[in-house]
Amino acid sequence: MRKRALVVGLGIAGMSAAIGLSRAGWTPVIVERAPERRTGGYFVGLFPEGRQAAVDLGIADHLHTRNPEQRAGGNSWSVNRRGRRRPALGFLDQPGGPAAVLRGDVEAALWQSITGVEVRFATTPVAITEGPAEVQVLLENADTGARYGESFDLVVGADGMRSSVRRIVFGPHEDHLVNWKAMICAFQLKEQVPSYEASDSIIIARAKRAVWVFGLADHAPTALLTYRTRDIQEQFSGSRVERLRAVFSGMDDDPVVRHVLDSLEEAPDHLFDSVHQVRMPRWSTGRVVLVGDAAWCMNLYSGMGATSSLRGGAALGAALQAYPDDLDAALDAWEAGLRPFITKHQRTARLKQQMFVPSSRRAEALRSVLVGLARRIRGRQLATEAGGAQASALSGTSR
Ligand SMILES: Cc1cc2nc3c(=O)[nH]c(=O)nc-3n(C[C@H](O)[C@H](O)[C@H](O)COP(=O)(O)OP(=O)(O)OC[C@H]3O[C@@H](n4cnc5c(N)ncnc54)[C@H](O)[C@@H]3O)c2cc1C
Numbered sequence: 008m009r010k011r012a013l014v015v016g017l018g019i020a021g022m023s024a025a026i027g028l029s030r031a032g033w034t035p036v037i038v039e040r041a042p043e044r045r046t047g048g049y050f051v052g053l054f055p056e057g058r059q060a061a062v063d064l065g066i067a068d069h070l071h072t073r074n075p076e077q078r079a080g081g082n083s084w085s086v087n088r089r090g091r092r093r094p095a096l097g098f099l100d101q102p103g104g105p106a107a108v109l110r111g112d113v114e115a116a117l118w119q120s121i122t123g124v125e126v127r128f129a130t131t132p133v134a135i136t137e138g139p140a141e142v143q144v145l146l147e148n149a150d151t152g153a154r155y156g157e158s159f160d161l162v163v164g165a166d167g168m169r170s171s172v173r174r175i176v177f178g179p180h181e182d183h184l185v186n187w188k189a190m191i192c193a194f195q196l197k198e199q200v201p202s203y204e205a206s207d208s209i210i211i212a213r214a215k216r217a218v219w220v221f222g223l224a225d226h227a228p229t230a231l232l233t234y235r236t237r238d239i240q241e242q243f244s245g246s247r248v249e250r251l252r253a254v255f256s257g258m259d260d261d262p263v264v265r266h267v268l269d270s271l272e273e274a275p276d277h278l279f280d281s282v283h284q285v286r287m288p289r290w291s292t293g294r295v296v297l298v299g300d301a302a303w304c305m306n307l308y309s310g311m312g313a314t315s316s317l318r319g320g321a322a323l324g325a326a327l328q329a330y331p332d333d334l335d336a337a338l339d340a341w342e343a344g345l346r347p348f349i350t351k352h353q354r355t356a357r358l359k360q361q362m363f364v365p366s367s368r369r370a371e372a373l374r375s376v377l378v379g380l381a382r383r384i385r386g387r388q389l390a391t392e393a394g395g396a397q398a399s400a401l402s403g404t405s406r
Pocket residue numbers: 015016017018019020021038039040041049050051052053054110130131132165166167168169170171172191193231278298299300301306307309310311312313314315316
């Protein structure tokens with residue numbers, strides 16, 4: 008008989024795990040707290056490991072990518088304190104050449120590949136009890152309030168940074184969430200900032216406050232406001248728009264910042280949240296395993312959350328397939344294979360945070376010098392490559 012797994016969460020990690028489980032011969036059942044599948048979302052850069060996981064999961068052909076065509080001189084701009092714009096290195100110019108997508112693009116590709124998997128919306132787990140041969144879950148329907156028990160061979164908690172599965176089984180959020188004393192607000196712009204090309208990216212990274220606009224090929228740009236603060240709790244009180252206007256006051260004489268703040272008021276939805284990492288000594292216990300942000304949230308600065316969620320789900324399926332009759336061995340092998348990758352990117356996220364939002368004026372100046380240097384090196388590389396291509400084209404025509 009096929010083993011049954013409850014997957015909690017219909018995000019990138021949950022759907023990746025469901026595909027992995029199906030391929031390993033399991034029957035996944037997904038429960039999702041929201042009443043329906045979400046779409047859209049913010050800009051996400053998918054790195055080579057994530058693209059490889061998409062291939063492994065069989066979703067690569069469904070994945071719509073939105074990298075703008077590179078113009079000579081680049082598509083990214085930074086704006087300095089005097090309001091002058093200069094060509095810059097953007098997020099997509101990083102080593103590994105990330106693929107530009109919206110979070111919803113990845114989820115849509117996964118969704119197309121989980122046909123046949125049972126999905127129950129407006130449903131959450133409220134209690135999880137391990138027995139010797141199965142795990143008993145009490146589920147609640149948010150619409151009716153009805154509760155019912157059901158048993159599974161495995162529970163996969165893929166329910167994000169503030170995971171209920173983690174809280175129920177592994178302990179309170181405070182035990183696992185590391186506060187990065189920073190906030191983010193991400194949303195889609197209705198229109199590009201005036202005087203910029205539609206697919207341009209714009210970076211204004213000041214000490215403790217930053218505004219990023221991510222240009223896309225066939226979609227309006229998305230915006231990210233991020234700032235550092237000691238008092239996270241306080242940020243959630245009052246109107247968010249007013250809060251952000253207050254935080255970015257003094258920068259809002261810049262037309263880019265003004266446009267982004269004005270657009271926020273008109274945006275149909277936005278994500279406003281504090282930044283954390285999830286640190287856990289182990290991601291599974293008995294018949295319960297956590298995947299994605301629930302287990303190891305690296306946070307947005309790492310740029311590896313979606314990539315690692317895809318990879319984590321794919322690897323879980325592969326491990327269960329490799330050890331069909333030994334769950335402990337499968338989960339051991341899965342974690343041993345994945346942890347070095349996660350640890351590395353959790354660590355480098357601190358450095359990347361400085362690139363997103365410098366911690367001080369000195370860090371801001373250093374960032375500017377480093378990015379300028381990296382851009383010159385990149386420019387030389389591109390010129391050499393172009394020269395090489397031209398030379399080989401010429402030698403090709405002379406033959
Ligand atoms: C602004 C921003 C930019 C980012 N940029 C990048 C990037 O460039 N590259 C990158 O790789 N990553 C990026 N990330 C990170 C990436 O988006 C996440 O790491 C990834 O989407 C996490 O997926 P997940 O499935 O683990 O969690 P989530 O996306 O949080 O999904 C969890 C799902 O579980 C559901 N759920 C929650 N609680 C319950 C419950 N109790 N019961 C049932 N369902 C529940 C939720 O509704 C949701 O559908 C970014 C994140 C942000 C916020």
